Amino acid sequence: MKTILKTFNLYCLSFLFLAAMNACQNDDTAFPDEEEQEQEQDSNPESITAIISDGLHGSWNEGDPIMLVHDEQTITVQAQEAGSSSILSGTIEGTFTDDNPLFGIYPADNKVSSDNESLTVTIPATQTGNESGYDEKSVVAVARSTSNSLNFQTVCGGIKLNFQMSGVTGIELESVDGYALSGTVRIKWDEHGKPIADKIENANSIITFSASDKSGFTPGKDYYISTLPCDVYGGYRLSIYKDGLVAHYFSVHQTIERTAYITPNDLLESELEFDDPDAPLVEEERPELDATTTALLRQYQQSPTEDNKQALLNQMGLRYDKVVARKKAKLRELEREAKTPDLVEEMQGIVDEMVENRDTRLEQQFLRLIDPRNDEDPNDAWMVLRGASAPNAYIGYAPVTNAEYAAFKGGFVYNAGEENYPVVNITIAEATAYCDWLTTQDNAHIYRLPTDEEWILGAGHMPKDVTMNADRVESGLTAVDAYNQTTGACGGIDFWGNCWEWTSSTDAAGSYIIKGGSWDSSRDDCRSEKSDVVRTGTQGYANVGFRVVRTDVSSAR
Template sequence: MKKIFLAMAVAIVTVTAVSAQKDDSDSKITVSIHQTDQEDGYEGSAEQRCGIRFNLPMAGVVKIEVESVDCLPLAGTAITRQDAFGKTVVGDMAHTSTIITYISSEKSGFTPGKDYYISTLPCNLYGGYRFSIYKDGLVAHYFGVHQKVELGEFISPDDLVESELEFDKPGAPLVEKGRPKMDSKTHKLFVLYRKNPTEANRQALLDQMGVRYDKVVARKKNKLRELEREARTYSIVEHMQGIVDEMVENRETRIRQQFLRFIDPRRDDNPKDAWMVLRGASDATAYIGYAPVTNAEYAAFKPGFTYKSGQDNYPVVNISLQDAQAYCQWLTAQDSKHIYRLPSEEEWILGAGHMPKDVAMNANHVESGLTAVDAYKQSTGACGGIDFWGNCWEWTTTTDADGQYLVKGGSWDAKRDDCRSEKSDDVRSGDKGYANVGFRVVRTDTPQSK
C-alpha cells in the first residue's frame, strides 16, 4: 500500500512539474487596434510578430484600415505556447478587434515604394480581408483572399493594382450599375488560354476566376459586417446573410458557369437579329432571345389573343408554361433549320449573368406595372440581351422537388434582391398563367443543320 501511495505521490508531483513547465513556456503577444509607421502597436517576441506588409507606389496615402470579413480577430491579446511537437501555437485571446487602423506620421502620407508593416494577430484570412486606402479625402477598398497570417510572417496584397482602385468619399455606398471589369491578371491568363488552350493554361485561368469570385464574396461579407454594425433592423442583416450564404454554397456552380461563358469562342453571326449567342451552353449552337416574347409576337401565334392598345412591345404574361411551350413548337414548325424551346435555369443564368447591384430596371414598384421590354435597354445581360431583371419573371423548364417550375429574373412588383440571377427558390405551377410571369426563348440548330 505504501508503494501505491508513493507512486501516486510521484505521479502528482510529476504532473504538477510538467504543468508548471508548460505554464512557464506560455508567452503573450499584444496587438493594438491603432498603429502608426512610428509605433508598430506590437508587444511580445520579435520572432513572433506577424501581419500585413504593404508597399504602395502612389503618393498621398495617409491611412490604411484592415478588417477581417469573417469576423476573425486581428488585434488584441493572445497566448502562445509550445504544443507536444514543439510547434508554437496560439491559445486563448482577449480584448480582440476585427479592425486595425494604420496611420502615417507624416502629413504627406506614406513614402511611395517603401515597405510598411501592420502588426496583426495570427489569422486565417483565406475567406477575405478588406484593405482600405485613404488618400486626398477619398478611400478605395481592395479585397484580399486565400491568404493566412502565420506567427513570424507577413502577407502582402500582391495583386493590388493602383489603376484598378476606385476612390470615393468615405461612407459612400458602393454603386454597381454594370458587371465588374476584367482585372489585368485575369485578362492576361484569358489571352494566354485563347492563344494556347492547354490544360495547364485552362486550370490557371479557372483558378484565377475562383480568386475573382471569392473577392466578390469578400466584398459582400464586408457589406454584411457593415450592416451588422449600422443597420436599424435585423431583417436587413438577415437578408444580406442569405445572399452571402447562397454565394458560398453555390460557389463551384457559379464559377463553372462563368468560366464556360468566358471561354466560349463563338461570335454572333448576325448581331442585328433577335438572337444572342448563349455562351457556355452545353449545346454549341444555342442562342437566346434578345428580349422576352412580346404581346405582338405571341398574338401572331394565337390570333384570338388580345391585349391593351399601345402595349405591342410589352412582355406577354398570363401565359402558362404549356402555352409558352406551344409557342415554341409553333416557331419550330416554321423553321426547318432550328428548334425553339424554353431555357433551363442554367441557360437563363448563362444568358443573364450576374445582376449588378444598382442596375436600372423595373422592380420594387418603381413603375406602376409592366413596361415595354426595351424601357430599360441600357441594362444588358451577359449575352447582350435586355430585360432580364425586373418587369416580369420568366419561365424555365427546371423544376424543384415538388415538380414546380423555377421562374427567374423578378418582376415589377418584386424586391430588387429577388431579381438576382442566382436566386433559385421562386416557383410556379406550369399549368397556370400569372400576371407577372412571361418567357424568353432559346434557339438551337436541328440535328441536320449541325
C-alpha cells in the same frame, strides 16, 4: 642563564598560543558556516536573461520595458543592454517549475492578466507607423520558462506595405470574413513551445494604421501592420487614405501566420481608384478581363490542354473570389450601419449563394469565355447564349411581348398601349405551343423554353445595384424595354424584375422553376441563381411570362 632562557621560551610559547587563538576567532568572523552561506545566496537570486528569438522587434534596446510574472507577482524591469540577449534590471523571487513558470511580456503595458498556464495580452486595433516602420506597442512578444533565461517569441504576424506614392496618411485593414485581427487574447504554449492564441475577447476585425507624420508614410519605406495570426484566404480589405480620399483594394488566398508579414498579391498603385471617404462601398459586379486572364485565355484557345484550362480557371477563381470579398466587405459594412436587418439578411443570402455555387459559376464563366461565336446578326432579337451545350444556342433579347404572342394566337386581347409589355397569364403548354409555332416557320432552327441553367447563362449574375422594375418601384408591369440600360451577360434586357419567366426545368415534385423575379418581388428574389421558386405549369399567373431559346436543327455546332 638557563633559567632566563627557559623563562623566555615560556613567554614565546604563550605569545604564539594567544596569537593562534586570536587567528581562530578572526577565521570564525570571515567564513560563516554552510547554512549561513545558503541563506545569503537565497537573499540574492541570480539575474534573469531575456533573449529575443523572432518577430519584428529583433533585438533589445537599452531600457525596453519588460514585465515579469510569477506566482501572482508582477514586476516591470528593463533591458540593460542592446542586442538579441540582455540581462534585466531586476529579478523576481521564487522557484520556477512547469506548474508554476516564470512569464515575460514585452511591451510590459500589454499584459492584462495571467495564471499558471497562460498569459492574457492585448493586440491594439489602432496602430501608428513610427520611425521603425511599425507600432512598437503592437509587436507583442511573450516568454515562458522554468529557468532564469526567458526566450521571447512574437504573438503576431501581419501585413507588410511599401508605397511608392506620397501622401498616404492612413490604412484600414479588415478581414472581410469578420475574423479577429486584434483584441484581448489568452496565450498558451503548444507542444513545441510556441505561443498560440487560445481565446480572443473584445475581438476587432478592423485595424487602423496611421502615419506618424501628417505628410504621410515615407515613399519606398517598409511598414508593418501587426495582427493576430488569421486566415484571410476568404479575403481582406485595405482602404488606403490619401489627400483626403480613399481607395479600396481587396486580396484573397492568403494566410497570416505567426512571425510572417504577408504582402498584397497584386496591389498596383496605378490601378487604385480614389473616392470620397463617405461614398458607399460599391461592389464590383462584372470586372473586365485583366491582362493575366486575357493571356491565359489566349493560351488555352491556342492549346486547349487540361493544364491550360486549369491555369485559366485558377485565375478566374482568384478574380471571382475578389468579387465575393467585396460583397463580404459590404455585408460587414451593413452589419455595422444598416438600420434594418432585412438589408443584412439579403446581402448574407447573396454572399452565401456565391460561396456555395462558386464552382458552378466558374464553369459557366469559363464556357462563356471560350465560346468563339460572334453574333450572326447584331440587329435581330436573338443573343448568343455563350457557354450553352445546345447546338448554336441563342436566347431572346427580351421576354415575349403581347404583340408577339398575339401574332401567334388569334383573338388574344391585351390593353391598349401595352403591346410591348411582357405577355403573362400563360401556361407552360401555351408557351410551348408558341415555341412550336416559331419552329414551324423556320426550317433551320428549333425554338423552346430555356432550362434553368440556360436562363442563368443568358442573364449572368445580377448586379447588386441594378436598376429594374422590382420591389414595387412601379405599380405593375412595364414595357420590356423600360429598363433597357440594364443588360444581362448575353446583352439581352429585362432579365430581372417586371415578370417572372418560365423555364423547362422542374423540381422534384414536378413544379416548374421560374426565374428573374417580378415587379412585386423583393430584389433578393430576382437574383439569377435563385432556383427555388416554382409554379404549377397548368396555371397562368399575372406576373409570369416567358423567354425563348433558339438552337440549330443540326446536332453539329
